[in-house]
Amino acid sequence: MILRELSREIIPLLDFFPCVAILGSRQVGKTTFVKNLEPIISQPILYLDLEDTNDYEILSNNAQWFLNQNKDKLIIIDEIQRETKLFPLLRSLIDKQEKPGQFILLGSASPELLAKSSETLAGRIVYKELTPLTYFETLQYSISTHWFKGGYPKAFLSPNDYLWQEWHKAYIKTYIETDLRMLGLNASPVMISKLLRMIASIQGSVVNYSMLGNALGISSVQVKKYIDFLEHSFIIRRLEPFYINIGKRLVKSPKIYIRDSGILHSLLQIHSYNDLIANPIAGNSWEGYVIEQIISRLNTNCIPYFYRTQSGAEVDLCLINGNEIITTIEIKLSNNPKISRGNSETISDLKSKTNFVVTFDKADYQLNEFWKVCDLQTLYIELEKLNLIKTY
Numbered sequence: 001m002i003l004r005e006l007s008r009e010i011i012p013l014l015d016f017f018p019c020v021a022i023l024g025s026r027q028v029g030k031t032t033f034v035k036n037l038e039p040i041i042s043q044p045i046l047y048l049d050l051e052d053t054n055d056y057e058i059l060s061n062n063a064q065w066f067l068n069q070n071k072d073k074l075i076i077i078d079e080i081q082r083e084t085k086l087f088p089l090l091r092s093l094i095d096k097q098e099k100p101g102q103f104i105l106l107g108s109a110s111p112e113l114l115a116k117s118s119e120t121l122a123g124r125i126v127y128k129e130l131t132p133l134t135y136f137e138t139l140q141y142s143i144s145t146h147w148f149k150g151g152y153p154k155a156f157l158s159p160n161d162y163l164w165q166e167w168h169k170a171y172i173k174t175y176i177e178t179d180l181r182m183l184g185l186n187a188s189p190v191m192i193s194k195l196l197r198m199i200a201s202i203q204g205s206v207v208n209y210s211m212l213g214n215a216l217g218i219s220s221v222q223v224k225k226y227i228d229f230l231e232h233s234f235i236i237r238r239l240e241p242f243y244i245n246i247g248k249r250l251v252k253s254p255k256i257y258i259r260d261s262g263i264l265h266s267l268l269q270i271h272s273y274n275d276l277i278a279n280p281i282a283g284n285s286w287e288g289y290v291i292e293q294i295i296s297r298l299n300t301n302c303i304p305y306f307y308r309t310q311s312g313a314e315v316d317l318c319l320i321n322g323n324e325i326i327t328t329i330e331i332k333l334s335n336n337p338k339i340s341r342g343n344s345e346t347i348s349d350l351k352s353k354t355n356f357v358v359t360f361d362k363a364d365y366q367l368n369e370f371w372k373v374c375d376l377q378t379l380y381i382e383l384e385k386l387n388l389i390k391t392y
Contacts, residue, residue, distance in 0.1 A: 002137055002153070004033055005297075005390070006130055011040060014074070014101040017126045018094040021080075023109040024130040025234040026179055027171060029153045030106045033130055034076050043101070046070050050079040063089055071097060078106040081183065087120040094124050108179060109232055129234070132156075132260050135293045135376055143360070143376065147289050148273040150262020161272050168266035172196070175235070185229045191216060195226055199236060200258050200267035204284040206308070207238065207256040227256075235259060239291065242305035242318050242325075242350075251308040257288040264288065286333045287316055290358050293376060294319075294329070297389040302326070313345035318352070319388050326386055327354040329379070330371075335361050339371055356382065 006022070013020050022030055031049075038045050048055040058066050059077070063086060067075060071093065080086070094102055105125075132151025135143065141156075149156045149164055152171070158164040176196070177189045185192070198212060207227075209220035216223065230236045238254035258264040264285055270276050276285065294317065295304050302321055307328070308314040317329040328350065330343055337357045347355050347370055357373045364378045374382065383389045 001036070002133060004029065004130065005134065005137060006033065006128060007037070007040075009128065010037065013126055013128070014041070014104075016100050017124070018097070018100055019090065019103040019105060019121060019125040021105040021107065021125055021127045022130050023107050023127060023234075025132075026108055026175060027152055027154065028130055028132050028234075030130050031078055032153070034078075034104055034106065041074060044073045045076060046073040047076045048078065050077065050082040056082070059083060059086060064093075067093055071102075074101055074104065076104045076106065080105040080107045081109070091120045091124065094121070108183070109234065131234075131292075131296045132262075134296050136297065136380065139377075144273055147261055147286065148265060148276050150260040150265070152260060152262060155262050164262070165266065165271055168262060172263070172266065175233075180229060180233065183229060183233060185226065187226055191218070192226065192230075195223070196230070196235075196258075197267050199227075199230075199256055200264050201281075203257055203264060203281060204255060204287045206251055206253045208253070235263065237292070237295075239304065239306050239317075242307045242320065251310065255306055257291065259288075259292055261285055261289045261292075283333045286360060287331045290329075290331045290376060291317055294379070294383070294389070297380070297383075299388060299390060302388045307346055307350065309345075309349070311345075312342045313349055314340075314342045315346040315350075315355075318350065319383075321388070325350050325352045326388060327356065327383070328352045330355070330357045332357055332359050335359060335363075337367070337373060339367065344370075354382075354386065 010020065022034070024030055035047065048059060050056050050059065060083065067089070077086070090103060133153060133156055134151060135146055138146045138156070146156065149158070155164050155167045158167060176192050180192060194216060195212065198215060209223045213220040213223045227236065231238060235258065237257045237259045239257065240254050241251050258267065265276060268281060270279055276282055298304065302319050305318045305320060306316055307318050315328045316331045319326050319329070328347060337359055339357070355371045356379055357367060357371055358376060358379050359373060362375045363373045364375070365373050367373050380389065384391050
C-alpha cells in the first residue's frame with residue numbers, strides 16, 4: 001500500500017466542507033483511496049458505486065429516502081458523473097443538516113459534472129484531484145522506474161514490462177472506446193486513437209490545432225473540442241504561455257503534454273526503460289514528467305506557465321504568484337546541462353531571481369550566478385523554501 005499525499009489533506013477538508021469531490025482519471029486509485037479512509041474517519045462510512053447495478057437502482061429510484069436514512073454516515077458516491085441529477089438533492093440534504101463531512105463524491109470528471117456541481121453545490125463543495133502516483137509518493141522506488149512506468153498504480157506495480165504493456169493497451173482501449181463516450185464525446189474511437197498518438201509524438205511542443213486537423217482530415221475547431229475532452233478527463237495537459245508587456249513577440253499558443261509518462265510511452269510503443277533512453281523522444285518525455293511532478297504539488301496560489309518569444313528566448317516552466325515571477329525552471333535530461341542563449345534571454349526578460357536546471361541524475365551545484373543545477377528531490381526542497389509547493 002502506497003500512502004497517497006492527499007490522505008493528509010482529506011481530514012481537514014471534511015472537517016470544514018459538507019462535500020468533498022475527489023476527481024481524477026480512471027484507475028488512478030480513487031476508490032482504493034476512499035476505502036482506506038475508514039481507520040482515520042471518526043464516523044461510519046457508506047460506499048455507493050454508480051457502476052454497481054444495485055447501487056445505481058437505489059440512487060435512481062429512492063435516493064432521497066435512502067440518503068436520509070443514512071444521514072449519520074459519511075456517504076461516498078463513486079462515478080458521480082453517471083447520475084448528475086443527484087446534485088440538487090445533495091444540495092438540499094447538505095443544507096438541512098448544516099454540518100461538515102456529509103459526502104465524498106468520486107468522478108472521472110466531465111464538463112457536465114463540473115458545470116452542474118458548481119452550479120448547485122457552490123459554497124458547499126471543494127474539489128481535489130487524485131493524480132497518478134507521484135515521484136514523492138514513490139521515493140522507495142527508483143526514479144527511472146517511475147518515469148518509465150508512469151503513476152497508474154496497477155501499471156506501476158506490475159511485476160514486468162510485458163504486463164505493464166498489456167495493462168496500458170487495455171486501459172487506452174477502454175478509455176477511448178467507453179469512457180470518453182460516457183463523458184459525452186461523440187467521436188470515432190479510431191479518430192481519437194490517432195489524435196492521442198499524434199499528441200504523444202509532439203510531446204512538449206506548442207500545439208497547432210490546424211496542423212492536427214489537417215492530418216486527421218477534420219477542422220481545427222473539432223480538434224480543439226476533442227482536446228478539451230481529453231484535458232477534462234485528466235489525460236493531457238495544456239501548459240499556457242506567460243504573457244508580459246515587454247515589447248516582444250511572444251508565442252501565444254499552449255504547449256501540450258500527455259500527463260502520465262507511462263501512457264505516453266505506451267502510445268509511442270516504447271516497451272522498456274532501455275528503449276526509452278535510446279529514443280529521440282526521451283528529452284521531451286523527461287520534460288513532461290518533471291513538469292507533472294512539480295504541478296502536482298503546487299500551492300493553489302501558484303500558477304505554472306512556460307515562456308517563449310519568437311526570437312528564441314524560452315524556459316520550460318515559470319512559477320507565478322499573483323503577477324510576480326518567483327522562479328523559472330529549465331529541464332534537461334543531460335548530466336552536463338548547458339544554458340542556451342534563449343535561457344539567458346529569458347531571465348533577462350523576466351528578471352527572475354531564482355532559476356533552476358533540473359537534471360535526471362543527482363546534482364546540487366551553482367552553475368553560474370543565475371542558475372542552480374539540481375535533481376527533482378532537491379528542487380522540491382528549494383520550492384518549499386519559496387513557499388510554492390505543498391509540504392507534507
